[in-house]
Amino acid sequence: MNLDWSIVWDHRSELLHGAMLTVLLTVLTMAVAVPAGIVLALMRLSNSKPLAFASQCFVEFFRNLPLILVVYWAFYVMPVFLHIEFSAFTTGLVALCLNVSAYNAETFRAGINSIRKGQTEAAMSVGMSRWQAMRTVVVPQAWRRVLPVLASTWVSLFKDTSLVSVIAVGELAHVALQIRSSSFRVLEMLTAMAVIYWLMGYPQAKLVDWVQKKFEVKE
């Protein structure tokens, strides 16, 4: 078998560009999905039945669909039914945000619920409103428990961004697979892709380990 690794080097700028898009997708998705998850969790925990129900529907819908299906759906169905048409990049971003927001909502909800009711009562006994108790007492404590889970979600998301390659978003997976099809250098490109993803993912995973250790809840 003759291998030609120069193909990887020759396409370094496209691969670099793809890798940057992968990072950009991850960062943008989290930037949207963290606040969205908080809002969804607070809706779910609010006293308003319609708000709680709406949040629950959203979460159960997107949490239980394969991400790749949501990506296809956003690309093919959303323009037809909702008359919304975005670029492939934005469409992919929307699909990722829908999925990760649903996960984050559950993460935040679990984090908030894990704080004893007595903490809210203690806050209310000094005269705080429910909202003030949530803001100054519950959420800051929940945050510590939530952060390690968010860190894991981050690493999954980083890898899952590769799924938007199916709608031709030029991130790392798409770029690498394109080069593979035009050059027929299957083995080289798939290996290169694996190495690049691993080299980028490993430090993040280590960072997650560190976060989990640092924010470990001791009681």
Add this chain to the structure above:
Amino acid sequence: MSSPTPARKGADQPPVVVYDNVRKLYGDFVALDGVTVQVNKGEVMCLIGPSGSGKSTLLRCTNALETLSGGRVLIDGVPLPADERDARKVRQKMGMVFQNFELFPHKSALDNVAIGPVTVLGMSEATARERAMVLLEKVGLAAKAHNFPSGLSGGQQQRVAIARALAMEPEVMLFDEPTSALDPETIGEVLNVMKRLADEGMTMVVVTHEMSFARRVANWVVVFDHGKVVEQGPPEQIFDAPHAERTRDFLSHLGWNG
């Protein structure tokens, strides 16, 4: 039925909290079954009785952490408002101390005390911290002001919790079994702080299993059983010459013999 009942010490003082035929149901379970008692200004009222007899429930009804199923609670003559916003105003007049302290673990002792005035009254952090320091001195913990709750003993945490409640300058302090979660050797320091508060004239309602504290500090003792008041009176009556059979039973189970 035996010796004449001694007079109530706070009888000439205006009532601060009046419980008027208070009922509380949890589904079918009757937690409070028509409780009528009152606390007058400057009095220390101790609620005693077996676990699950409704003492803590009554305390939680006082500052509207629980809603009533029937009857009324009057604070300074005004019924507890049903509206949450108004209830909050009334709650500010009452300090509460919990069995499990419930200090905020992400805040230092000083900030635990300062957080109420800052969040609720909009006081500046600098002023609130200055006042918090004075209160921590009062409970003997100025040196621990910058410790977090995890770095304090149970007794110290409970004293910080008392300071936190005092920071809102309450008219009445509610204590829900304040020493039940403590190691025996730290119970004394908390009871001493409470005794000093009582001596300063603070109106207090205390749910407790510390009979010697009730005997020594209370002006009025209320004995609960099955959601009802079995007997109430000055400590001399309750502990030395109880009228009710149930009171005698309860005290003898605790090994109390005067």
